[in-house]
Amino acid sequence: MKKKKEKSFYEKLVISFNKKMKIKINKDKCLGCGMCVSLAPEIFQLDEQGKSSLKANAQIEKNRDSIKQTAENCPASAIEIEE
Ligand code: SF4
DSSP: OOOOOOOOHHHHHHHHHTOOOEEEEOTTTOOOOOHHHHHOTTTEEEOTTSOEEEOTTOOTGGGHHHHHHHHHHOTTOOEEEEO
């Protein structure tokens, strides 16, 4: 059986640097104020219930800073991000 090659320190660093950001929206908390749509219009939209949701083609990696800013400023703390 072939032994699995251990990843070097630099390979691990690159992998952790490339980790994708995860966004969770708590729709029970969401007030539907639309601030997230104003701050990050490429990422967030309001759904038919008037609650925040992620756009299908959201470019998360390109908009990391505006997503973080949005999560920090959501009046209901309804947006959680994991990096
Ligand atoms: S900013 Fe927060 S409360 Fe307002 S719509 Fe977006 S997720 Fe909902």
